[in-house]
Amino acid sequence: MRRASAKSQATFCAKVRAMLEVRTRNQAAVAVVRKVNPITRGWAGAFHFGNSTRVFGQQQTFVRHRLRRWLWRKSMAAPTGSSASSPTTDWQANTR
Numbered sequence: 511m512r513r514a515s516a517k518s519q520a521t522f523c524a525k526v527r528a529m530l531e532v533r534t535r536n537q538a539a540v541a542v543v544r545k546v547n548p549i550t551r552g553w554a555g556a557f558h559f560g561n562s563t564r565v566f567g568q569q570q571t572f573v574r575h576r577l578r579r580w581l582w583r584k585s586m587a588a589p590t591g592s593s594a595s596s597p598t599t600d601w602q603a604n605t606r
Contacts, residue, residue: 513560514553519569521554526573530580535587541582546573 529546550573554566 514562514565518553518557519565522549522569524571525549526576530576530596532583535580535584539581539584543577548579 516552526546526549529542534542550569553569557565
């Protein structure tokens with residue numbers, strides 16, 4: 511059985527951070543998720559035989575948090591020089 515070492519967990523986190531960095535905000539969310547999925551599947555496939563339930567939970571929480579933060583920042587980044595409304599205004603307009 512293989513257990514996930516601290517080094518492999520750090521490598522996994524670094525790869526996810528690289529996919530969800532500032533420079534990727536101009537890409538579509540679907541495209542970025544498609545790039546993150548093989549990383550998570552590969553890591554899970556390598557360590558799914560060991561007793562890694564706690565580590566998988568931590569990694570899942572990490573990926574969710576990073577993705578949620580990336581999406582939030584992507585939605586708040588309005589194009590400069592345009593008359594685009596803020597996400598709050600769009601939401602309010604759609605509920606009326």
